[in-house]
Amino acid sequence: MIKVGIIGATGYAGAELVRILSRHKEAEIVWYGSRSYIEKPYASVYKNMFQIVDASCMDDNMEELADKADVIFTATPQGFCASLVSEEILSKTKIVDLSADFRIKDVSTYEEWYKIEHKSPQFIKEAVYGLCEINREAVKKARLVANPGCYTTCSILTAYPLAKEGLIDMDTLIIDAKSGTSGAGRGAKTANLFCEVNENMKAYGVATHRHTPEIEEQLGYASGRKVVLNFTPHLVPMNRGILVTEYASLKKGVSAGEVASVYEHYYGKETFIRVLEEGACPETKWVEGSNYVDIGFQIDKRTGRIIMMGAIDNLVKGAAGQAVQNMNLLFGIEEKEGLDLVPMFP
Amino acid sequence: MIKVGIIGATGYAGAELVRILSRHKEAEIVWYGSRSYIEKPYASVYKNMFQIVDASCMDDNMEELADKADVIFTATPQGFCASLVSEEILSKTKIVDLSADFRIKDVSTYEEWYKIEHKSPQFIKEAVYGLCEINREAVKKARLVANPGCYTTCSILTAYPLAKEGLIDMDTLIIDAKSGTSGAGRGAKTANLFCEVNENMKAYGVATHRHTPEIEEQLGYASGRKVVLNFTPHLVPMNRGILVTEYASLKKGVSAGEVASVYEHYYGKETFIRVLEEGACPETKWVEGSNYVDIGFQIDKRTGRIIMMGAIDNLVKGAAGQAVQNMNLLFGIEEKEGLDLVPMFP
Amino acid sequence: MIKVGIIGATGYAGAELVRILSRHKEAEIVWYGSRSYIEKPYASVYKNMFQIVDASCMDDNMEELADKADVIFTATPQGFCASLVSEEILSKTKIVDLSADFRIKDVSTYEEWYKIEHKSPQFIKEAVYGLCEINREAVKKARLVANPGCYTTCSILTAYPLAKEGLIDMDTLIIDAKSGTSGAGRGAKTANLFCEVNENMKAYGVATHRHTPEIEEQLGYASGRKVVLNFTPHLVPMNRGILVTEYASLKKGVSAGEVASVYEHYYGKETFIRVLEEGACPETKWVEGSNYVDIGFQIDKRTGRIIMMGAIDNLVKGAAGQAVQNMNLLFGIEEKEGLDLVPMFP
Amino acid sequence: MIKVGIIGATGYAGAELVRILSRHKEAEIVWYGSRSYIEKPYASVYKNMFQIVDASCMDDNMEELADKADVIFTATPQGFCASLVSEEILSKTKIVDLSADFRIKDVSTYEEWYKIEHKSPQFIKEAVYGLCEINREAVKKARLVANPGCYTTCSILTAYPLAKEGLIDMDTLIIDAKSGTSGAGRGAKTANLFCEVNENMKAYGVATHRHTPEIEEQLGYASGRKVVLNFTPHLVPMNRGILVTEYASLKKGVSAGEVASVYEHYYGKETFIRVLEEGACPETKWVEGSNYVDIGFQIDKRTGRIIMMGAIDNLVKGAAGQAVQNMNLLFGIEEKEGLDLVPMFP
The missing domain is CATH 3.40.50.720 (NAD(P)-binding Rossmann-like Domain)
Known part of the structure; x- marks a missing residue:
């Protein structure tokens, strides 16, 4: 043990x-x-x-x-x-x-x-950046793992294959993220009281949120160039769940089929990443309590942009679940041990 | 299999x-x-x-x-x-x-x-009434198990030891129950729309709810006499969870210690029933996603009444979890197989 | 002014x-x-x-x-x-x-x-107890008004006519109350954080809540005798609203018609009290943002009890609205000035 | 009358x-x-x-x-x-x-x-497009007013002054919108049930939502050119409220002060539009139940983009409130008659 x-x-x-x-x-x-x-x-x-x-x-x-x-x-x-x-x-x-x-x-x-x-x-x-699906081999040999942030896990994994394969213009990438309130922690702050959060929604940390450089660094490695992007987090009246909606200009001529196969190539064998069928939009409830990342996308031909969407449970894949996944890698045990969690609905 | x-x-x-x-x-x-x-x-x-x-x-x-x-x-x-x-x-x-x-x-x-x-x-x-903790032996031999209702499971288990041991006056028993909305099912009804339920609370089926005779029958068996009681369900803006608050006159001279030991006697070895320390009030979130029943009580010396409280996840111990528990009994496998679910918080 | x-x-x-x-x-x-x-x-x-x-x-x-x-x-x-x-x-x-x-x-x-x-x-x-509908004349002449508590306003007004007219056995009165979270105030406490309250329900202050003696005193005046009762508050995941469910044995032979006419007698001309048609159950959302008290009742012939239900917005009729109503009485202006608030739905 | x-x-x-x-x-x-x-x-x-x-x-x-x-x-x-x-x-x-x-x-x-x-x-x-603050004079003379959509009201008003004054590159405009569930109407659909919406969040109608051409047309008039943009609506577990987060590249050299004074120029005298101090992010709860539009913005110097944010109550300024405002204009009565509604918090 x-x-x-x-x-x-x-x-x-x-x-x-x-x-x-x-x-x-x-x-x-x-x-x-x-x-x-x-x-x-x-x-x-x-x-x-x-x-x-x-x-x-x-x-x-x-x-x-x-x-x-x-x-x-x-x-x-x-x-x-x-x-x-x-x-x-x-x-x-x-x-x-x-x-x-x-x-x-x-x-x-x-x-x-x-x-x-x-x-x-x-x-x-x-230190190894513990985004398991990307840095699996490095994690296995690490002593010190930097477990990724909740927003970053979802933001990076959603865009990673397209950034890596150069299908999108990285200068145009905008990430609009929405999070349940457990991401704000258990500290007793007025702003996190039930009556302040319930029936309410807001953006915060606009252009200044600390997860920004983490996302930029990792997507920079993926795309092989310096990335500067907009990341805007929002607080949502729910306990768990992060949803990211990412916008980027698609390189000319790239089809939905190509996008789908790039996702399939990178994530097709991943236990914890589920790429939805084309046109399907992930919902945070579908991953609640589990270590899954659900990813969907839609191409808008009118504007030439792709809209990528990702959903995770911020406390599982966005924190503790990924940490355990990293532990499993560190000790050479089955990667999904302890993480075979079925999402709870409703 | x-x-x-x-x-x-x-x-x-x-x-x-x-x-x-x-x-x-x-x-x-x-x-x-x-x-x-x-x-x-x-x-x-x-x-x-x-x-x-x-x-x-x-x-x-x-x-x-x-x-x-x-x-x-x-x-x-x-x-x-x-x-x-x-x-x-x-x-x-x-x-x-x-x-x-x-x-x-x-x-x-x-x-x-x-x-x-x-x-x-x-x-x-x-048919065997499949309230596992009460009818365990009968269930094992059954062909047809009647899985109890959600309100009834929580209502009966909360009062059962005191009814059985005659510590309360059954003529005074009043059950005020509160349920999350998943109990209303997935049918597309206006009354169950998000905007009708959210930020709202109401009683319904007052004096007429169908779980009443089921509770009366089982508590009648426990107490050895005909029981007629008030049961009032309420709809609460949450997905899961039932909380019951039960009121009854305590028989003269019964102490908190006696009540605690009666609960301990009946439930001390039960995997899925957790009797809280005296004065603690169960919360539905503490059992969410699990097969647990959490039970607490408080004696009011001023009125001579005991207030018993019970909490379950209506979809687990109140429905599917108990059904699987019954299946396990029917087939002679470990009773908690598949039900070793840790409550999710928050 | x-x-x-x-x-x-x-x-x-x-x-x-x-x-x-x-x-x-x-x-x-x-x-x-x-x-x-x-x-x-x-x-x-x-x-x-x-x-x-x-x-x-x-x-x-x-x-x-x-x-x-x-x-x-x-x-x-x-x-x-x-x-x-x-x-x-x-x-x-x-x-x-x-x-x-x-x-x-x-x-x-x-x-x-x-x-x-x-x-x-x-x-x-x-000091005059500022429950306007009961103590209107005394309030008009006061210098110091004690504005009633939120739970108490709803609890007292729901039972008052029946207590006053002796239709119920006061020894059997049990009040099960449910409140939105704004009643807990704006203090930064862990227990009131969004993630602790949302998707959760619990009783608290069982047999010890401070509104108990206030309710007992006022219903004692109404019924002309000392009243001792059970009052159990519950915390509900919504911002506003109190719902009380009150149980009492009805005096023998009292009919629904009599109960309805007693309510009509006391409240028929009150601007802010709405007695619902028989069998209707009040919902907190129907009074949200307004100074209304909605009251309904149901008689259970099987048990001989009446179940009375009342709903208010805890911040309006349960606090600020009633305070303004008292101010209007104190200064001899129209009682509903500033309070002509239409409940907001949804 | x-x-x-x-x-x-x-x-x-x-x-x-x-x-x-x-x-x-x-x-x-x-x-x-x-x-x-x-x-x-x-x-x-x-x-x-x-x-x-x-x-x-x-x-x-x-x-x-x-x-x-x-x-x-x-x-x-x-x-x-x-x-x-x-x-x-x-x-x-x-x-x-x-x-x-x-x-x-x-x-x-x-x-x-x-x-x-x-x-x-x-x-x-x-027909006159009834966005009162923009088309006030035309509405006054109309027989037939087309009351704007909820998303569109918020989306257009948030960007309008910058579009009109040419401060942003309209080709880069992306609108990420979030709405409470009352926007989905009162129809009894499974997708709008409490248990499906609560504790959940999703995008929908990605690249196909019908409010898109309405926004494009009006912002096209404002900017004097054809506008094609991305508009992505999301469903949020709350009854009321729309929040839009809009991204666009700011024209070179435009300062926060200039942006603020353009907003002031267009909206400074508007009763129902409140431009927040720089850096403040609007919250839907601050406008709940009222006819207000709250607008804030932040400039990200790293990316050269401006993030504009707007919040309305979708049922008031996004529907009925604006409709009454239009009626007031049509009949020459005070524009805010009936709309002097104070936002309700919490």
Whole structure:
């Protein structure tokens, strides 16, 4: 059994790790780190886990944890992992970091968008960007995995094959993204109260959202050139789910059939990516609770643009599910172990 | 592998059967019956099942199905199962009926509340009321199981130990129940439109809801006397979940400790019933997607009443989950097979 | 023009006062008191009021305000009004207190349920309980009005005529209440986050909720005897609305016709109380945004009980609307001025 | 008093007309046309109107109605108004058509997108497109007003000043729109059931939505050239509200200050358009229940694009409110009469 430690186990992403790992056949959680709830039974914080998890919360002592765990998930605020990771820790255990600390290769870009100093730039190069379907082989050999952001996972995977194959004009790419509210975390903020979110919708972080450079970097690698794009997130009155609607000019003469076969080529054998039939629009509910990414597209001949759409559960494929998928890769077990989750409808 | 046929596979309860059975290790669905969608791929009706279910919908020919399936689930309107079941069918296959046809032992009570003639009264006596935790042994030997209603499962299990042990005055029992909207089914009715249900709450079927006699009959068996009670259902703007709040006068001198130990005695070893610590109030979200029943209570010394509270997911323990639990009992496999579902939060 | 001061103008009840008073023809707000947002433009806190309210927030200096305002609304936490009110203030201005400070006549009952010392017991006797339809004449002559709670307004008005006329057995009265989340206020608490409330339902404050003694006292006056009852509030995933379902044994021989005519007698001429036709169940959406109370009932001959149902918008008739109605009574203007609000559907 | 007839009074847009007109000081409804509910009391269909509207529903006899009403609102399916309007009717009464029949000047474009034959092309030229802020003077003199679509009102008004002043490259304009579910109407369709919409989000009508040519035509007039754009609507789990996020390349050198002053120039004196301070993002809840359009924008210097955002209540400014605003213009009464509605929050 893989021994798993979680730091930040009582945030929504941490709780989703607990939910998924509680049914994983080759892993067991040995550490439920949560500074806010030390010594409190985990199931008193998340009562859905009553009689499923018996353990109590622990502190966030990463050095101690490195001795006890084969892998540590850090579901923590930006800066936490970078401020504590060390060669000694990495020599004892693997880390899957769910924060942004090691996602961006250019440290100045990180510091500019996140407004904090990076405390461990020496590990950035080594860290593998854990978008499993794209970087599978690299993840297998990693010590430190930078688990992608929720918006970025959905945004990148939706456009990746077309970016890679040069079917779209990358200068025209616009990503309009919509997210359920669990993406905002469990912090007690007025803006996230039920009455403020329910029956309401808004854009936020327009032209400034931190997932932008992460998307640009990865799609830059895919297309072999620098990418600058617009990414606009919106808050939607639902718990889970991200939907992205992406617009780009299609290269001249590219047909729907070509697009479909490029998607098929890249994703046809992927367990967790479902390319819908042409013209079908993904819905977030179809992937709720699961690790799936659903992708659809439509070509508008009038404007010459393609509209690509992707849907994920932000807490699963957008956070905890992908983190477990990365863990499975790290330890050479079946990639879908623990992730054979059927979407719940309704 | 147990061969399973479902009639009514495209209703919400039927779809939940498909979701659960798709991960059951000892059963496989061989028939997705749905008169409305014959020959259409099942996954085109429930797109969450894309790449999980490949089969297409079939008609509802119960006789043909009896030859192919070891067990038939009828997730159909009242009257359907009673109009088709026969000795021949029951000699070939087992039936778990999710409708009310065989739940009520007194046929005249059935006909009075349901306003239809019962077409197979000869099987009523034989049918076993499939409330697993109460009738486990009888279910194991049954050919025809009457799967309990959603409201009734939650209402009965919440009060059962106290009714059985005579701790409450059954003449004072009042059940105020609240349900998510999936309980109303997938029929296209104006009253169930998003805009009519959202941001709204109402009681309905006051003093006339059909689950009333079912609850009365079972609590009558428990308490050894005729029970007449008030049951008031309410529609709540959420997809899943039933919460019942039950009021009854506590017999003189009964303490919280006694109540707690009676619950412990009956449910302490049950996998799917979680009795919360005293004073805790169950929440529907804590059981969402799972087969759990969460139960709590509070004694009001000022009025001498006990307030019992129970929560279930109406589509799981209130329908499909319990049906699979009954199937497991019928075939002698582990009772929780396929039902080891962790509640999803948020 | 009546000069109005609001203390607590940035809570949900305070904001609803602003919404209603902004269209009141004989009143103008001269003071938007909000300790948390002093000097910030009111419309930057509630952006729905952009270009409607130009003023900025003020502190909560009640003495200064008493010189400037003809009436002060205190939409503040328990204890605030009682700790500041004085003979001098009451000699200069009228007060409509939306907190519980002056609702309960017995100070020890107040202190027991609210767990705080009452700082101005000398004004309790003088204060008029502002349930307009019941205490209209007394309100007209008051200096200090105790605006009723949201649950209590709905609970009392629904049962009042039957309690007053002795048609029900008061010992059997049980009130099961359901509320939208705005009743929990705008404080940033984890329990009120969107993801915790949405797709969820629970009871809370079982047998201990502070509105209980208020309901008991008023129904005690109505029935001419001490009343002890069960009141159970529930949290519902919607912004606005309270629905109460009340159960009581009907006195022998009382017919539906008699009940209907008692309701008609008490409420037939009331602008804001709508008694529905027999058998109709009120829905919270039918009163949303308005000052209406909708009432329905059903008699269950099997159990001898009557089920009474009432619905209000908790922020209007349950708080700000009733406060304005009280203001109108205090100043001798038309009772419905500013309250001619049409419910919004959907 | 203006005598008003409504055809389609029991759809959501029709019901909103009733809500607004019930408080209009210079208009009275004389005809509640609803083929589905003939002779049923209107308040039995929309119980929020109990004791507010006493009338019963009538048929949809437009000729008879033309004799009785000074203005007819047709809140009806596409094709209805065009199939019945005649010179005789228009000589007796004015028509505000809430359907698309007279919105598009080119009949072949209409027939191509709506897939129906236009039955009264002779009135298309005369019909005035009732986007009040743009066509105010023309509306005043009209007999037949084509009330704009909900998406179109929000989409056009958000971009109009920049299109008119040539600040953006119209070839790059992309409109990503999100709507509450009331926009889908009150028809009983499975796709609009609570359980299908709640906790879900999707795009629909991608590259084919019928509001596209209407937006293109009007923005074409504004910019003085043919406009072809992408418009993508999305369904959001809320009752009311439209949010549009519009992307376009800003002409070189245009500053945020210039954009702000162009908005100020066009909308500074408009009662119903509120241009937010720079960087603020409109939220649908801030305009709920009101006739406001809230507009914000952000310039992304990295990409050279401007992101414009607009929010309306789809049933008010997007349908009934604008229709009443048009009526006020038609009859020379104050434009905001009946529309002085304060947004409701929460």
